[in-house]
Amino acid sequence: MLQAIGLTSTPRRDRPPAVDDLSFEARPGTVTALLGSRGSGKTTALRLMLELEPGRGITYFRGRPLHRIAHPPREVGVLLGDVPGHPSRTLRGQMRMLCAANGLPVARADELVRTVGLAGLERRRIGTLPIGADRRLGLAAALLGTPHTLLLDEPAAGLSAPESAWLHELLRAHAAEGGTVLYTTEDPKDAAGNADRVVTLDGGRLVADQDAVEFARTRLRPRVVVRTPHAARLAAVVTQEARAARRSVEVVAEDGNRLSVYGSDCAAVGDAAFRHGVPIHRLADERGGDGGTVQARRTRKSEDAGESETPAASPPGAGDTTKEGRRRRRGAGRRPMRSPLRPLRYELHRLLGVPSTPLVMAAALLVSVTLALLLGRGGRAELPAVLTGWPALSPLPPAALGAGLLGAFSFGEEYRYPALTTGRGAVPRRPGLLLAKLGVAAVVALALGALVVAADLTALRFVYGGELIPVPKNWPTLSASWLGLVVGCAWAGVLGAGVFRAAAAGVAAVLAVPVAFVPLMQKVLSGPSVRSAAGLPARLREFAGPQWSPALDRWLAGALRVVAQPAGVALSLTLTGLLCAYVFTGLRRKARW
Structure with missing residues (x-):
């Protein structure tokens, strides 16, 4: 059972609250419609229930508020507007990514795609789906965790x-x-014809909470529906007799041979047709207009049957539908949701499911090879700069820029195309998600750095000859510096986008290292009072006491020489500052809520 108690939204700019002291119930085994005109507070009420909107009150889902539920998607399925996700991601990729976020096997995604009638469209991209397919995908996402309650x-x-x-x-x-179903609608006929119970809102307040039959009887305009091959003649007869009897009757001619008679009943219309010899093919009392027939109500579960504690199975669906092409309004307050249950699997699906990843890597390879060939032709550039495609005019080589861009996308796309939150709220800031993003970004950066050097070396030897392009003798130190640079740029992109919630901010954090921080570090480290880090391993060995092997000593000395470079110091300080800012902003957001 869903129980909403005292829901009240926070007023803005001296305006009354969009929802004011709203309390109602939605029972299991029934479909409940939240009815109201535009601006009546329906969407705000749903967002208050989901703790996505600041305000007062509480909502219990089978006796527990949402923040006390360990895995909300397995208790509550939500559809607020369009399906959140990157428009270039395929339908199958989107569902599998959501499965990873909910800790579900990928087979569940394929099962739901078939269940909602989307079989055959798995490779279609979300941005190209027709209207109905988008709605089906949204319902599939809502049903993914086999929830007990649906909020639509x-x-x-x-x-x-x-x-x-x-x-x-x-x-x-x-x-x-x-299961429990609660959906909003502006159409009274929809509520009367498709719901078991209707909760009516006006100005954010509860107006009525009624059974659908009682709602139709008391709040909808009754009418008589007539089908006859002589619709125009019958309309004239009914209107003429009503005038003679001084009764207020309205006759509306609809499609073909159908009439709607308001202000009369079946007996009066039937008697008039009989007296004038007009044949009738259908005669019925209705309330609520087209599709609002209430006299033949569906049999529904009795409310005294008790609350079901068994999660509902996925309902079958078939047919085709089209897409609603508008975005819903969003609330200002947003509550952080939980991290993906499988953060590493989720991040891999997120990274590999969009075309930007291979495009960025391919562009970095192509630009790097081109620059390497141009630098190698003159013969004046140093070999490390040639192998990495790093001209003196560029702040960073293409591989480092590509790694930083991919790292920035990891959090930037979460905010631009959110998929982890039901109401497009704040992206989770749990350590598991951050570690998954940093780990995947590091692996991608290492792969990109190695591919770039291998491609540049191959192209240089192919064009200029192998004997002119030797492998440097200090290649281990150069490799460590190079891979450390690309991984550091990738991490700077991840943390920068995570702190400032935009991919552009992540790219700016990457470029700030060579443009602003490296020159500053060069001035600081070139001062006379700076102590060299070359003898640090020996000093550490003397301080620690135990002796380690000469090989480990050489590796530690080499690593320290790499880190002691101005670029290494600047990058280390930048990453440390971004990490502290990331933790601080996460703690501040928790304190606010």
């Missing part, structure tokens, strides 16, 4: 009648398995 914000908006019927059949099947 106007799921049928923009859908045709057959598509809307498919959607409500799916929701009805979920409720029939014991």
Whole structure:
């Protein structure tokens, strides 16, 4: 059971709250409609329930508030607007990435794709999906964790009648398995025809909480629906008799041979047709207009059957639908959600599921090979600069820039195309997710750095000859410096984008190292009072006491020489500062909530 108690949003700019002291229940085994006109507070109410909006009140999902639920996607399935995700990601890639975030096997993604009728569209990119396929994908994402409760914000908006019927059949099947369904709508006819209970809002306040039949009887305009081959003649007859009897009757001609008669009943219309010899093919009382028939209500589970504690199975669905092409308004306050249950698997799916990753790597390889050939032609550049494609005018080599850009994308895309949060809220800042991003970024940077050097060396030997391009004797030290640079740039991109919530900020953090910090470090380290780090291993050995092998001594000395370079010092300080800022902003956000 869903219980909303005293939900009140925080007012803004001296305006009344969008939701004011809202309390209601949505029982398991039923479909509940949250009805209200635009601006009545429906979406804000859902966001308050999901703790995505600042305010007061609490919502219990089977007796527990959302922040007390260990794995919210396994208890509550949410669809707020379009499916959050990178538009270039394929449908299958999106679902598998969400499976990794929820700790589910990838087979669950394929199962739900078939369940919602998207089989055959697995390789389509999210940005090219038709309207209905987007809604189906959103429902598949909401059902991914087999939740007990579904919260949907106007799921049928923009859908045709057959598509809307498919959607409500799916929701009805979920409720029939014991689940709880709550969806918002602006259409009273939709609420009367497809819900078991209707909760009506006006100005953020509760107006009525009624059974759907009672709602239709008391709040919707009744009418008589007539089908006859002589619709125009019957309309004239009914209107003429109503005038003679001084009754207020309105006759509306609809498609083809159909009439809607307001202010009368079946007996009066039938008697009028009989007296004038007008044949009738259909005669029925309705409330709520088209599709709002209430007299033939579906049999629903009794409310006294008790609350079901078994998560609902995924309901079947078939048919085709189209996409709602608008974004929902977002609230200012956002609560951080939990990290992916499988952060490493999630990060790998996120990285490999978009075309930007291979494009950036290919561009870095191509530019580096081109620069290496141009630098090698003159014969004046140093061999390390030639092998890395690093001209003196460039602040960083292409491989380091590419690694930094990919690192910046790792957090930048989380904020631009959020997939970890149900309401496009703040990206999780748990250590597991950060470590996964740093680890994957380091592996990608190492691979890119090695590929660039190998490609540059191969191209140089092919063009200029192998005897003119020897392998340097100090290649271990050069390799360590080179790989440390690309990994450091990748990490700077990850942390910069994580702190400032944008990929551009991550790239700026990468470029700030050679442009601003390296010249500063060169001035500081060139001062007369600076003590050399060359003898640090010996001093450490004397201080620590135990002796280590000469080989380890040489490796430690080499590593310290690399780190002691101005670029190494600047990069180390930058990473340390960004990491501290990342931790500080995460703690401050927790304190705010």
